[in-house]
Amino acid sequence: MESKKLKQTQRYVLRLFMMGSNEHIKRLIPKLRPAEIVELMAHLRKSDQIRFLQLLFDVRMAAPTLTELPAEFAKELICQFADDAIAEMTRRLSPDDAVDLLAYLPEERQEQVLEQFNERERWTLERLRLYDEDTAGGRMTTEYIALSGEMTAAETLDALRQKYETGDLLDIYVTDDHNHLTGILPLRSLVFASGQTHVKDLMVPDPVTVQPDTPQEDVANLVSDFDLLAVPVVDEENKILGVVTFDDILEVMEEEATEDMYHLAGLDTAERVFSTVSRSVRLRVPWLLINLATALLAAFTVSLFKESISKFVALAVLMPIVANVGGNAGSQSLTVVVRGLALGELEFASRWKAISKEVSVGFCTGSINGLIMALIAYLWYGNLWLSLILFVAMIANMLLAGLFGAVVPLLLKWADKDPALGSHILVTTVTDVGGFFIFLGLATVLMGYLNIPL
Amino acid sequence: MESKKLKQTQRYVLRLFMMGSNEHIKRLIPKLRPAEIVELMAHLRKSDQIRFLQLLFDVRMAAPTLTELPAEFAKELICQFADDAIAEMTRRLSPDDAVDLLAYLPEERQEQVLEQFNERERWTLERLRLYDEDTAGGRMTTEYIALSGEMTAAETLDALRQKYETGDLLDIYVTDDHNHLTGILPLRSLVFASGQTHVKDLMVPDPVTVQPDTPQEDVANLVSDFDLLAVPVVDEENKILGVVTFDDILEVMEEEATEDMYHLAGLDTAERVFSTVSRSVRLRVPWLLINLATALLAAFTVSLFKESISKFVALAVLMPIVANVGGNAGSQSLTVVVRGLALGELEFASRWKAISKEVSVGFCTGSINGLIMALIAYLWYGNLWLSLILFVAMIANMLLAGLFGAVVPLLLKWADKDPALGSHILVTTVTDVGGFFIFLGLATVLMGYLNIPL
Numbered sequence: 032m033e034s035k036k037l038k039q040t041q042r043y044v045l046r047l048f049m050m051g052s053n054e055h056i057k058r059l060i061p062k063l064r065p066a067e068i069v070e071l072m073a074h075l076r077k078s079d080q081i082r083f084l085q086l087l088f089d090v091r092m093a094a095p096t097l098t099e100l101p102a103e104f105a106k107e108l109i110c111q112f113a114d115d116a117i118a119e120m121t122r123r124l125s126p127d128d129a130v131d132l133l134a135y136l137p138e139e140r141q142e143q144v145l146e147q148f149n150e151r152e153r154w155t156l157e158r159l160r161l162y163d164e165d166t167a168g169g170r171m172t173t174e175y176i177a178l179s180g181e182m183t184a185a186e187t188l189d190a191l192r193q194k195y196e197t198g199d200l201l202d203i204y205v206t207d208d209h210n211h212l213t214g215i216l217p218l219r220s221l222v223f224a225s226g227q228t229h230v231k232d233l234m235v236p237d238p239v240t241v242q243p244d245t246p247q248e249d250v251a252n253l254v255s256d257f258d259l260l261a262v263p264v265v266d267e268e269n270k271i272l273g274v275v276t277f278d279d280i281l282e283v284m285e286e287e288a289t290e291d292m293y294h295l296a297g298l299d300t301a302e303r304v305f306s307t308v309s310r311s312v313r314l315r316v317p318w319l320l321i322n323l324a325t326a327l328l329a330a331f332t333v334s335l336f337k338e339s340i341s342k343f344v345a346l347a348v349l350m351p352i353v354a355n356v357g358g359n360a361g362s363q364s365l366t367v368v369v370r371g372l373a374l375g376e377l378e379f380a381s382r383w384k385a386i387s388k389e390v391s392v393g394f395c396t397g398s399i400n401g402l403i404m405a406l407i408a409y410l411w412y413g414n415l416w417l418s419l420i421l422f423v424a425m426i427a428n429m430l431l432a433g434l435f436g437a438v439v440p441l442l443l444k445w446a447d448k449d450p451a452l453g454s455h456i457l458v459t460t461v462t463d464v465g466g467f468f469i470f471l472g473l474a475t476v477l478m479g480y481l482n483i484p485l
Numbered sequence: 486m487e488s489k490k491l492k493q494t495q496r497y498v499l500r501l502f503m504m505g506s507n508e509h510i511k512r513l514i515p516k517l518r519p520a521e522i523v524e525l526m527a528h529l530r531k532s533d534q535i536r537f538l539q540l541l542f543d544v545r546m547a548a549p550t551l552t553e554l555p556a557e558f559a560k561e562l563i564c565q566f567a568d569d570a571i572a573e574m575t576r577r578l579s580p581d582d583a584v585d586l587l588a589y590l591p592e593e594r595q596e597q598v599l600e601q602f603n604e605r606e607r608w609t610l611e612r613l614r615l616y617d618e619d620t621a622g623g624r625m626t627t628e629y630i631a632l633s634g635e636m637t638a639a640e641t642l643d644a645l646r647q648k649y650e651t652g653d654l655l656d657i658y659v660t661d662d663h664n665h666l667t668g669i670l671p672l673r674s675l676v677f678a679s680g681q682t683h684v685k686d687l688m689v690p691d692p693v694t695v696q697p698d699t700p701q702e703d704v705a706n707l708v709s710d711f712d713l714l715a716v717p718v719v720d721e722e723n724k725i726l727g728v729v730t731f732d733d734i735l736e737v738m739e740e741e742a743t744e745d746m747y748h749l750a751g752l753d754t755a756e757r758v759f760s761t762v763s764r765s766v767r768l769r770v771p772w773l774l775i776n777l778a779t780a781l782l783a784a785f786t787v788s789l790f791k792e793s794i795s796k797f798v799a800l801a802v803l804m805p806i807v808a809n810v811g812g813n814a815g816s817q818s819l820t821v822v823v824r825g826l827a828l829g830e831l832e833f834a835s836r837w838k839a840i841s842k843e844v845s846v847g848f849c850t851g852s853i854n855g856l857i858m859a860l861i862a863y864l865w866y867g868n869l870w871l872s873l874i875l876f877v878a879m880i881a882n883m884l885l886a887g888l889f890g891a892v893v894p895l896l897l898k899w900a901d902k903d904p905a906l907g908s909h910i911l912v913t914t915v916t917d918v919g920g921f922f923i924f925l926g927l928a929t930v931l932m933g934y935l936n937i938p939l
Contacts, residue, residue: 298821367752
């Protein structure tokens with residue numbers, strides 16, 4: 032639970048900052064990586080963070096640090112800078128990171144900052160802003176190297192050395208005269224090739240590509256399945272528009288996993304562990320109110336049987352067990368199916384197989400749990416009919432749990448919605464209402480046999 | 486919900502396979518990537534999959550395909566091969582993938598297959614098998630390029646071209662005479678350098694490293710925070726042992742997210758969407774039985790108040806609402822904290838801040854939900870005292886939810902356990918038992934005021 036140990040340089044910078052030795056800090060900062068600066072800033076108070084960021088700005092490290100900061104912090108901090116300062120910071124980033132940084136500002140300020148750019152820069156940024164941020168288009172950078180396949184390896188190396196900075200170069204994209212993507216040339220193939228070979232004979236033809244509107248989750252699964260480092264984004268005519276790189280893929284995978292977990296728990300994806308109390312309350316209340324409504328539905332179901340309960344209070348004691356274990360079984364089925372869909376594993380087993388499997392598992396686990404619970408209830412109340420009712424109700428409710436746990440996310444996916452969104456509330460509503468109705472309903476029908484005194 | 490469309494080559498191979506044109510297939514298969522072969526195999530029945538894998542073996546594509554297959558399938562399929570065939574396949578993989586493939590076999594067969602290797606190969610594999618599979622040591626490959634910093638760029642390029650295959654080369658590791666890691670030389674820096682420059686002047690000094698026993702989750706967070714492509718594994722003396730590469734990092738991130746989601750839902754990480762029914766039942770029943778025990782605890786709490794319930798059945802109708810909404814609020818707090826810990830965000834906000842925040846959020850959401858529920862109950866039952874009891878019980882239970890939702894994962898983390906493991910069951914037990922006890926307890930104390938006829 033202890034916070035990460037800071038390295039010596041980080042501790043030294045912190046101490047100098049407290050002493051106010053700003054010039055000394057400015058010389059040290061470039062030795063730190065942005066992620067290390069973020070670690071260090073976690074030890075400062077809000078007002079000191081703003082002061083520290085000004086130092087970073089002076090040595091041109093503010094922009095890379097802001098992109099590494101948790102979004103909530105970055106949003107607050109960036110607003111402290113003037114338009115021209117933000118423009119200068121943004122210019123130091125690759126276009127996709129620049130757009131992400133601008134997105135931290137309110138809409139009006141984004142426009143004001145964009146006016147600080149020249150026409151060409153603005154055009155690049157405006158174009159990237161058009162794409163949804165959770166698609167390949169919203170994730171791609173437009174800084175990539177595209178060269179003709181007719182060049183030789185030696186010519187290519189010369190061209191690279193003259194025209195480009197080293198940057199993050201890993202792959203070179205090979206295009207024809209009309210900018211159509213024909214292949215990918217990994218830098219390592221170029222290095223190992225003899226100088227006379229043509230690029231078109233070295234490149235990997237028919238590369239994996241995505242469209243600008245491909246959802247980011249699909250891009251991440253593709254990269255993971257094919258062990259890629261980057262994937263080019265092309266339009267309908269196979270003209271290259273940009274490249275989604277490895278660092279973005281890691282971010283996408285973290286985001287998508289967070290989204291699934293949050294949606295299953297009934298949380299808005301905008302929330303973070305360090306969101307303010309008022310923001311968290313605002314984001315959580317809608318979900319809790321939906322849950323309150325479904326809880327009322329369950330309570331209404333119970334109220335239908337209040338006469339049975341007043342005759343035989345053991346029903347009120349045992350009814351939460353049926354609903355509770357059913358809800359848990361539903362969560363299990365749901366999580367397995369949602370995760371299977373997210374990882375693309377569910378295409379391997381067919382959906383009908385998944386549904387029938389979850390129903391079968393529900394039947395088996397229901398039988399085992401029902402049998403144990405029937406035995407416990409018999410030892411507790413000594414009434415065989417009560418045990419039988421519990422046994423049947425638990426099997427029936429866990430069948431429902433398996434069925435809805437599998438069908439709900441598959442239906443959501445089929446309707447092109449997030450399979451995790453709202454599905455947990457829906458499934459537990461079914462197991463609550465269903466559990467109460469089956470258990471109390473059976474008990475009401477068989478009330479004549481439940482004639483045991485309390 | 487439709488399964489991924491197969492590409493033309495894939496469909497063609499499938500058709501040829503059905504027709505039995507094996508020789509033709511063998512010429513086509515090398516045009517497909519392992520992930521594409523996996524997609525294609527999803528369309529075959531089990532017996533055909535085994536037959537198809539034999540074809541892949543003949544063209545040396547069986548090993549890369551097996552490593553891409555879901556583990557459950559791969560385990561079944563690999564057992565169909567003889568020891569020498571498995572050894573031949575394994576030899577084509579990088580050592581870390583080879584160890585993973587061997588791990589699909591039962592322990593005795595692993596030993597038999599290892600006997601097929603020469604001493605040097607066996608030594609490499611045995612050494613990697615010693616590390617826990619979810620640590621940096623278990624994930625690293627021992628195939629990396631290490632060179633002396635005293636060489637010039639031109640000498641280094643020559644050495645690379647003569648000694649190494651292109652492989653997945655991205656970075657060159659620079660070591661001193663005693664194999665201590667002194668820096669990392671990205672291939673691109675080498676390409677752009679003038680031939681006379683020494684490697685030690687080109688390399689990035691003081692690289693980020695991990696130890697063999699660093700948990701894989703920490704390695705993934707490091708790679709993601711620092712935007713790395715690979716991270717070297719070093720021993721206590723800073724001697725390089727291996728490298729964890731980006732393809733492993735992607736796998737780790739998927740695995741860790743699955744683990745957290747599964748543990749929150751009460752699932753064993755060994756389960757997959759296509760596990761057999763009997764295996765799923767065996768893996769889920771222990772969790773369901775723990776849940777049954779906690780449900781019994783809640784039922785026992787209710788049974789303490791059965792006289793109050795028999796006097797006033799509305800209590801049985803309303804009590805699930807208090808427990809249910811409390812459980813939901815607990816899931817929310819828990820998920821935010823578990824995810825914050827997994828992504829390393831919780832080090833930014835301190836743990837006390839996180840706990841006090843969740844308690845505050847619990848108080849606020851409890852007040853809002855309690856107020857709404859009190860109003861509904863008043864309209865339903867017309868009893869102000871009942872509404873007041875509901876109001877207080879909901880606030881108290883959602884305070885408990887926030888407190889335990891934050892404290893339980895933090896305590897587990899502090900005890901070096903998985904913060905997600907079992908925490909959901911613990912938190913909902915608190916909100917179930919607590920909710921019933923507070924609501925029914927208050928009602929019992931104030932029973933004199935609840936004198937409204939049903």
